[in-house]
Amino acid sequence: MSGKVFIPQDKLASALERLNEKVPVWxxxxxxxxxxxxxxxxxxxxMVPVMDRQSTAxxxxxxxxxxxxxxxxxxxxxxxxxxxxxxxxEEPPEAGNALVFGARPCDVRGFFTFDRVFTEGPFxxxxxxxxxxxxxxxxxxxxxxxEACFCSSVGSGPADTAGGDLWITPVEGGYVxxxxxxxxxxxxxxxGDPATEEQAAAASRSQEEVSRQKxxxxxxxxxxxxxxxxxxxxxxxRSMVNQCLGCGVCxxxxxxxxxFNITDEMRHSRGERMRSWDSCMxxxxxxxxxxxxxxxxxxxxxxxxxGHKFSYFPEKYDGMIACCGCGRCIRSCPVSIDIRKVxxxxxxxxxxxx
Amino acid sequence: MHAHNPYLPELxxxxxxxxxxxxxxxLRVVLNDPEKMKNFQFTPGQVGQLSIFGVGESTFVINSxxxxxxYLQFSxxxxxxxxxxxxxxxxxxxxxxxxPLGNGFPFEEMKGKDILFVGGGIGMAxxxxxxxxxxxxxxxxxxxxxxxxxxxxHDLCYSYEFDQWRSGGANLVLTVDTEHPGWxxxxxxxxxxxxxxxxxxxxxxxxxxxxPIMIKFVLFGLKELGFEDDQIISTLEKRMKCGVGICGRCxxxxxxxxxxxxxxxxxxxxxxxxxx
Numbered sequence: 262m263s264g265k266v267f268i269p270q271d272k273l274a275s276a277l278e279r280l281n282e283k284v285p286v287w288x289x290x291x292x293x294x295x296x297x298x299x300x301x302x303x304x305x306x307x308m309v310p311v312m313d314r315q316s317t318a319x320x321x322x323x324x325x326x327x328x329x330x331x332x333x334x335x336x337x338x339x340x341x342x343x344x345x346x347x348x349x350x351e352e353p354p355e356a357g358n359a360l361v362f363g364a365r366p367c368d369v370r371g372f373f374t375f376d377r378v379f380t381e382g383p384f385x386x387x388x389x390x391x392x393x394x395x396x397x398x399x400x401x402x403x404x405x406x407x408e409a410c411f412c413s414s415v416g417s418g419p420a421d422t423a424g425g426d427l428w429i430t431p432v433e434g435g436y437v438x439x440x441x442x443x444x445x446x447x448x449x450x451x452x453g454d455p456a457t458e459e460q461a462a463a464a465s466r467s468q469e470e471v472s473r474q475k476x477x478x479x480x481x482x483x484x485x486x487x488x489x490x491x492x493x494x495x496x497x498x499r500s501m502v503n504q505c506l507g508c509g510v511c512x513x514x515x516x517x518x519x520x521f522n523i524t525d526e527m528r529h530s531r532g533e534r535m536r537s538w539d540s541c542m543x544x545x546x547x548x549x550x551x552x553x554x555x556x557x558x559x560x561x562x563x564x565x566x567x568g569h570k571f572s573y574f575p576e577k578y579d580g581m582i583a584c585c586g587c588g589r590c591i592r593s594c595p596v597s598i599d600i601r602k603v604x605x606x607x608x609x610x611x612x613x614x615x
Numbered sequence: 616m617h618a619h620n621p622y623l624p625e626l627x628x629x630x631x632x633x634x635x636x637x638x639x640x641x642l643r644v645v646l647n648d649p650e651k652m653k654n655f656q657f658t659p660g661q662v663g664q665l666s667i668f669g670v671g672e673s674t675f676v677i678n679s680x681x682x683x684x685x686y687l688q689f690s691x692x693x694x695x696x697x698x699x700x701x702x703x704x705x706x707x708x709x710x711x712x713x714x715p716l717g718n719g720f721p722f723e724e725m726k727g728k729d730i731l732f733v734g735g736g737i738g739m740a741x742x743x744x745x746x747x748x749x750x751x752x753x754x755x756x757x758x759x760x761x762x763x764x765x766x767x768x769h770d771l772c773y774s775y776e777f778d779q780w781r782s783g784g785a786n787l788v789l790t791v792d793t794e795h796p797g798w799x800x801x802x803x804x805x806x807x808x809x810x811x812x813x814x815x816x817x818x819x820x821x822x823x824x825x826x827p828i829m830i831k832f833v834l835f836g837l838k839e840l841g842f843e844d845d846q847i848i849s850t851l852e853k854r855m856k857c858g859v860g861i862c863g864r865c866x867x868x869x870x871x872x873x874x875x876x877x878x879x880x881x882x883x884x885x886x887x888x889x890x891x
Contacts, residue, residue: 331622334668336709348626348668348709383874384621384859492888520863523622523856527669534622534668539864547864549854550673550695553827555867555890565866565890573869573888 264446266453267460269435273312276452277304277362283448284397287323287361289316301361310363312431314405319368319516319589320361324392325375328537329353331388331523335531353388360397360448363429366421367412367587369398371516373424374574374583378519397445399438400425402471409588411477411601417585420472430464437464479601480608481571481582487607488572495560501603502563504596509540511590511598517570517583520546541566567603616713621859624666624711625651629704630686635772636765638693639737640702641678643686644712656715657681659722659744660850660878663714664858665689665701673697674855674873676741677714680748687712690740690772716858717877720745720848725820729757733833735805735825736765739772741850741877742824750783760814764790764805764829768798788812806832809840816841822848827891834881844882851877851891867891 268276280286281304288310292298299311301320330353339345361368372393379386380393403412403419412418422428426445430437437456440446456464491497512518522539526532539546542562548554556562574583584600591599617623626647633641642665646652659680664672673695679688693702704710722745730749734742742761749756761780765771768791781787790801790808801808805825821842823833830849837847853865853872860874868888870876879887 332620336668345707346709348711350623350626350711352620352623378861384861386621386861387619519861521856523672523862525669525671532669534666536622536862539862541863547854549852550698555853561890568868568888569863569866573866576869 264449265437265439265456265461265464266449267432267435267437267456268453272453273436274307274309277308277310278306279451280360280362280448283451284358284360287320287359289320289363301364304362312363312401312429312436315365315403315407315410315587315589316368317589317593318514319371319587320364321371321516323359323361324372324396325389325519325538328535329388330533330535333531333533334527337530356388356392356395358395358397359392360399360426362399363401364398364425365401365403365587366417366419366423366425367403367410367585368516369400369424370412370417370421370585371587374517374581374585375519377578377581397426397442397448398424399427399429399445400441402428402430402468404431404467404471406474406476407588407592409591410586411479411588412586413475414477414479415481415582415584415586418472419474419476420468430467432460432463432467435460437461439464477586477601479586479604481584481604483608484571484604485575488568491607492564492568497606498560498564501606502559502598505542505559505563505598506596507542507544507559507562508595509542510593510595511600512540512542512566513538514589514593516585516587516589541569563598563603567600567607570600571604571607616715621713621861622857624664624672624713627687627710627712629706629708629710631706632704635690636770639690639772640693641688641690641772642701642704643679643688644710645686646712647709652684655684655687658715658719659748660718660720660741661715662717662858662873662877663687663689663712664716664855665691665697666711666713667697667700667704668711670700671697672711672713672856672858673701674716674852674858676744676850676877678740678744680744680751682748682751687714690737690743692737713858717873718875720822720850720878722748725749726755727757727818729815729817729819730759731814731819731821732759732761732763733805733809733821733823733825734761734763735829736770737772738825738829739763740824742822743773745822746780746785750780750785753784757818758786758814759784760786760788760812762788762790762805762808762812764792764808764825766792768795804832805829806836809833809836813840816843816846820846820848822850824850844885845880847881849879849881849884851879853877 286304299316379389426442631643675689865872
């Protein structure tokens with residue numbers, strides 16, 4: 262089979278080292294021994310990527326850093342008139358290329374939500390666009406769906422290759438890798454020796470098998486109406502979100518959550534304006550200087566979060582659901598709030614009242 | 616606005632600071648780039664983000680009309696961190712401006728109609744832009760009635776130009792909540808004065824801005840006078856950061872106040888998710 266290579270399990274690190282010389286590579290690595298704390302980090306020699314379970318945090322950071330400088334500023338004396346103070350603004354340098362190795366289909370799908378908001382205008386976020394265009398994804402065929410996963414319910418699936426540049430298929434003893442895009446394809450030969458007939462066939466079998474899997478059984482149709490019908494039903498929302506601690510972890514681990522804050526930091530006469538991940542689950546997110554808050558309690562905040570993903574976003578972006586079904590919000594929630602349950606209930610109640 | 620980076624402000628110089636009330640000041644600013652200042656175009660009702668570098672940004676309506684382009688004017692109430700610092704600005708200070716943002720008033724559709732402005736407190740700021748624009752194009756509009764109220768005479772902004780508004784062709788009705796020595800205009804809450812004035816709803820557009828409680832009762836009053844929902848226009852305020860429809864916080868359902876607003880008709884508002 263042409264264009265497919267095989268990376269033996271014990272050669273993965275050296276393959277990544279070769280790749281990392283061409284393009285900075287990000288890999289999922291574990292911070293500890295347990296299943297938590299798997300995070301995407303820039304590859305360094307000796308790192309062992311965790312390829313057999315989903316990462317806790319996602320590679321959002323690569324394209325949308327948790328804290329990103331939008332500009333730097335400096336107050337300086339006007340050279341011709343030292344009685345006056347001038348301002349100097351500087352934009353940050355352009356980002357470099359990157360390749361995310363071992364992203365799962367849901368990790369990549371998340372950026373589809375970002376793309377609509379950040380690149381379609383009317384205002385284009387060029388810092389995002391720049392990084393997005395320069396970042397490649399080596400997508401892993403996902404065979405590790407758990408009870409919290411529901412990617413097939415929201416237009417994706419464990420064998421989804423959308424947005425991928427390389428496709429990694431785990432097989433006996435290693436990984437078969439093939440190119441999906443032209444840019445991705447140019448790195449394939451670098452990673453290993455050409456796959457044998459058997460390895461290539463094993464990869465194809467695995468891909469076919471996984472592509473037949475349906476992960477999750479949520480049916481999000483009808484939620485837009487449900488959100489409208491049940492918007493004012495405070496008892497319903499309270500019952501869904503009563504135990505919420507407002508910690509915001511659901512938004513931080515979410516591949517489609519893109520809300521950010523903009524703040525200034527200054528020391529002496531210079532500083533920077535930066536954006537950092539924000540969370541709609543925090544009270545201060547919408548709180549105005551006067552003290553007035555249009556979403557004063559967790560009820561309104563959670564209602565907005567569910568609404569945004571399953572109603573408002575589809576309304577604005579021709580039906581597209583702002584959820585990739587990765588299940589991280591369910592898995593990470595300290596009080597186990599399950600967004601699927603909320604969505605199902607919204608629909609049921611909506612039918613019941615129709 | 617910089618086309619390639621919507622977050623990057625234009626540098627501007629404060630030309631003048633006018634003290635309006637004990638907690639409201641008005642800034643007149645000029646963009647440092649003379650070309651950009653000359654070519655600056657906007658619609659009354661559009662807003663801008665003012666930057667104090669090192670403190671942050673806040674959203675304010677452009678308070679001067681596009682027909683008077685010697686400077687861009689913003690009225691600022693001292694409420695939070697950024698506005699606190701804005702109140703310390705002096706002529707010559709450097710700030711950042713990202714403007715114009717948002718949609719603005721549909722002034723074309725208002726041509727040939729009678730106009731009613733109802734403003735309370737700092738809510739007069741966006742109305743002033745449109746009012747001056749209309750006075751500068753007086754022949755395009757019918758009767759222009761302005762009902763403007765504040766707690767006391769000292770809380771009324773723009774008092775130094777009331778005479779100009781009147782001589783320019785506005786029927787200006789001023790009111791304060793309680794009697795004050797020397798006050799010769801009306802006394803009473805804005806909704807009450809609206810009832811007393813009772814402007815005809817026929818072929819008229821009402822533009823309302825003020826504190827939420829005032830808006831609530833003004834809406835009742837306008838209904839009684841026969842105003843339909845699409846004859847009533849308001850302009851909203853939200854906590855904003857990016858101002859360009861990306862950062863996510865000023866939404867009401869799928870509508871972004873910074874991008875789709877801040878100006879909405881009452882019929883549009885009724886269709887929106889009620890998170891005011």
